[in-house]
Amino acid sequence: MASGLLPAETADQIETTCRTAVGDSLRSVMYFTRDDYEQLYLREDLERDADLSTFIGHEWRGFKTTQTAYEGSELGDYQYTIRVFENGFLIRVTSDREGIFVTTDGLTIKDFEELATAISTVLEERNRA
Template sequence: MSELLPEEAQERLISTCRTAVGDSLRSLTYFNRFDYIQVYLRSDLEQSADLNSFIGNEWHDFKMTQDAYRGSELGEYKYTIRVFENGYLVRITLEDIGVFVTTDGITMQDFNALSVATREVLESWAIAE
């Protein structure tokens, strides 16, 4: 069991992401500024990613993006999609916590559903802490 994220919260995040994107879910990693936990990794994938560098990049990029676009005509920042040869990485971040989810090919509607549902789980968790 992780002290960073209790098992109940991990299960809720997995369930939420699986509901939103189904079998396209590749992995799910929860993070804050100081630590992370890979909550889910699909069984056909290998644990070979350097998550530490992913987290550093995603946290730094979130803060830069949030600051750069604050007050723009684009509105409030919601989430980031990164497109790769073998899938997508979606970063959904609140002020102090976040997740990145990797998926196979999904639709823009699926990305939106994933973001909304995951943000609700993160917000409920942030309030409960």
């Protein structure tokens, strides 16, 4: 499903990382920057009619707002966001340059922590390259 924003190898690595972390609960994987986005995976039983550009704008602004709002607080540095919806969950892991959000069916908090750690590792390795 990748369209060129990321090298194919990186897109595959992100998708594989997410699939390994959450298995059949994975619904979708989206890579984004402030200016662009790429859907890396969409489970075949889901419709392709989501307004992705609006989602991305909201997730980018949400990251920046959250990061700024809690900067220097006793909670520590921002790590990731989990959003809970009627039909699934969204987890967003973002750096200053790029982010990934993943939608899933039901998971445990431990599953979310493992997924966030795996995604963060991929982004950190990418930023070191």
